[in-house]
Amino acid sequence: MYPKPPSSPAPRASSVPLHPPDATVGFVYGTEMTTHCSISPDGHPEAPDRIIRIWNALVARHYTLKAKRIPLRPVMKQEALLVHSEDLWDRIEAIQHMSAQDITDSEKYYEQLSLYVSPFTTRSARLSCGGVIEACLAVAKGELKKTFAVVRPPGHHAEPEEHMGFCFFNNVAVAARVVQQLTPLRKILILDWDVHHGNGTQRAFNDDPTVLYISLHRYDKGEFYPCGPFGSLQSCGEGPGLGYSVNIPWPEKGMADADYIHAFQKIVMPIAMEFAPELVIISAGFDAAVGDDLGECLVTPAGYAHMTYMLGGLAGGRLVVALEGGYNLDSITNSALAVTEIILGGAPGEMKSMVASEAAAETVWLVAREQSKYWRSVSPKACEPQEEAASLAFSVPEILKLHRQYYLYSKHDMMQVPLVGPELEQRFSAQVMCTPDIFQKDTLVFMVHEFGNLRVELASSINCDVQLERSYLIDFSKDLVAWVNAEGFSLLDVNLFPRPSDQPFPRPKGINELRKDVVTYLWDNYVQLCNATTIILVGHGPGCQFLMDLIDLRATSVMKSVKAVVQVVGHSTLRPPKNADDLREWYRENSFVALPASHQLFSPDTRAKDLKKHGSLQKIDEEQSVKLIIKALPAIKAFVKSRVSGTDLTQNAMSNMHLT
Incomplete structure (x- = not known):
């Protein structure tokens, strides 16, 4: 039998930062979010150790002494309903009352949604969402400049009507709506670099021009989770929100720092600067990191640091980092440390010379062609792949290949x-x-x-x-x-x-x-x-x-x-x-x-x-x-x-x- 879930204390109305008093950066973390865990003997990728390892590393590096600790509290119903349906709220609330037999009987149902549940799932999901809300409010109200919410379960797959993909509430979507409701800030950029498309986040703002959603994700012709055409480059929003969803869909695994930085330089930053957000929220999944078997991509901690640094220059420096996916404990920890060093005021290290892959160059060019319909700052011509000039010139690699062929002969x-x-x-x-x-x-x-x-x-x-x-x-x-x-x-x-x-x-x-x-x-x-x-x-x-x-x-x-x-x-x-x-x-x-x-x-x-x-x-x-x-x-x-x-x-x- 499962132990009885703890009762929920009254939620805090706003963030109340603790020590040190002169810090401008805050952290959200709580061990209670680790109570949501799988009972399967084989475990599950979305495991409590994901946030435990990150937090222990932050403590070991003494980063927590340089920032304020923002108290954790559960999302309130009226907040969640800014994004989600009441039916979804009721279904998530009901999980905490399920018996062990109920959970066993419903295992196949939840597996179809790529979820697992326990009596502690409701509490953990509410704390995770509430933690991101508090991280965003602390920045939006001017209490802090930057925050990092080390939370789980993640949220970006949770749609207004459905929980899925390890996610129950859409943490960043709910937080963005609360910020718009409780503070003067209206224009919010959500940058999602998780290796999976944040279908839930885009769905929440698909017709809303006040929230710019940009996602870099593995797409594989729509065959990579969450699958389907919603994450394609042609999926740009609808109605008044047309052009305010920007998808950069990688066609294959193995995408690396050079590919992401190329996309940032040609697509992300030009559009973001033209939009001029008042707050930036990063849906920071680290499953595109080197070593993550689910994502099979090659982004290094230095790559994440550079992307964070670029985003930190927007919105007057108001930046919130909210943890999403990432399932290799070493990769997620090292990447989170690199991002933390940037939000604490550090500068990213020098990167070696890099050239984007052919697949990335073509993807960025095609995205530029699509997004140039909506954004004047995006230039398809500046993104043209090298082969566009093939009829007029020989590329240096081709000349060198011919030389090597001649040398071997x-x-x-x-x-x-x-x-x-x-x-x-x-x-x-x-x-x-x-x-x-x-x-x-x-x-x-x-x-x-x-x-x-x-x-x-x-x-x-x-x-x-x-x-x-x-x-x-x-x-x-x-x-x-x-x-x-x-x-x-x-x-x-x-x-x-x-x-x-x-x-x-x-x-x-x-x-x-x-x-x-x-x-x-x-x-x-x-x-x-x-x-x-x-x-x-x-x-x-x-x-x-x-x-x-x-x-x-x-x-x-x-x-x-x-x-x-x-x-x-x-x-x-x-x-x-x-x-x-x-x-x-x-x-x-x-x-x-x-x-x-x-x-x-x-x-x-x-x-x-x-x-x-x-x-x-x-x-x-x-x-x-x-x-x-x-x-x-x-x-x-x-x-x-x-x-x-x-x-x-x-x-x-x-x-x-x-x-x-």
């Missing part, structure tokens, strides 16, 4: 491998090269990578004039190719950096699906048909992901012929095979991974068994992935030699190579 007598199918041929032709003895040698190296780096010196930093005579291509694989040839191995070399496409967008397949297809095609039609009895798989940077996909897809043939899997990962997320235990054991015995010493895998929180599942790990004192493979090459050579000869190379032997 003239220096190592390598030849181009033809591909089957117009899409693979159009995106990857001249990027797959092999040595002429690919079908004769006993040992074949199958190398999968993206492009090298272009080192450029500028004659003028103001107008970015390139000093061509001092600019050059860094080809990280040059030494590796020379070594493979010197050893008498055959080589199949795959550059997965795609050509721009002339097909209309959205396309039948995303670029990552095509990359997976080309690697699998080469395995089936070249590697498996050659006479080599020993196969060496080598991945560099983003190419490692597609080697692991190949291992999962072709587990039986891979285990039979592959003697070594070498990965030079850089700072990307590392994952072992997904399939059966025998494959994972094989991988541990035959895997070599070179990582920078600062890689997240070497953090103190990583368990020993999580390190062991990746095989031989080589920690290298080098941050740049383009140099990482050069410094790792002695250990790579030794590992491959040991695997080919059947001798055992211990971890200590590799560690003694002093690769720093």
